[in-house]
Amino acid sequence: MATGPDLKYTRGDTRPIILAFKDEAGADLDMSGYTGLVLSINPEPAPVPTTNNIDSMPGTFVNTGADGRVAFVPSGVDETAKRATSEGYVTGPAYYDVQGINAAGQRDTILDPGGNFNILEGITV
Numbered sequence: 001m002a003t004g005p006d007l008k009y010t011r012g013d014t015r016p017i018i019l020a021f022k023d024e025a026g027a028d029l030d031m032s033g034y035t036g037l038v039l040s041i042n043p044e045p046a047p048v049p050t051t052n053n054i055d056s057m058p059g060t061f062v063n064t065g066a067d068g069r070v071a072f073v074p075s076g077v078d079e080t081a082k083r084a085t086s087e088g089y090v091t092g093p094a095y096y097d098v099q100g101i102n103a104a105g106q107r108d109t110i111l112d113p114g115g116n117f118n119i120l121e122g123i124t125v
């Protein structure tokens with residue numbers, strides 16, 4: 001699989017990051033068979049799994065998943081918890097990958113580790 005696009009996220013935000021997954025031909029990738037989608041953020045480009053993770057942002061389908069669009073938000077059970085998670089992000093450069101459980105029940109790395117994830121400082125945080 002490929003490394004994802006460069007992403008920016010402002011510390012303290014809870015808005016979703018929406019990624020549109022495509023197949024090798026550029027068509028929408030049907031993600032509807034996936035569960036447990038997670039965008040993991042880490043300050044290391046090749047980390048030991050889960051060591052120093054900044055967050056593991058859960059993903060939900062924007063529509064049905066058939067169009068390849070998935071929204072990722074800071075982890076937390078409600079908006080207050082998501083904001084607290086995001087406010088705890090350390091600003092600066094980081095990296096991310098995206099994984100999920102495919103329709104066959106297998107863990108699948110959809111975007112390889114190493115995508116740039118820049119955490120910006122918000123003025124009001």
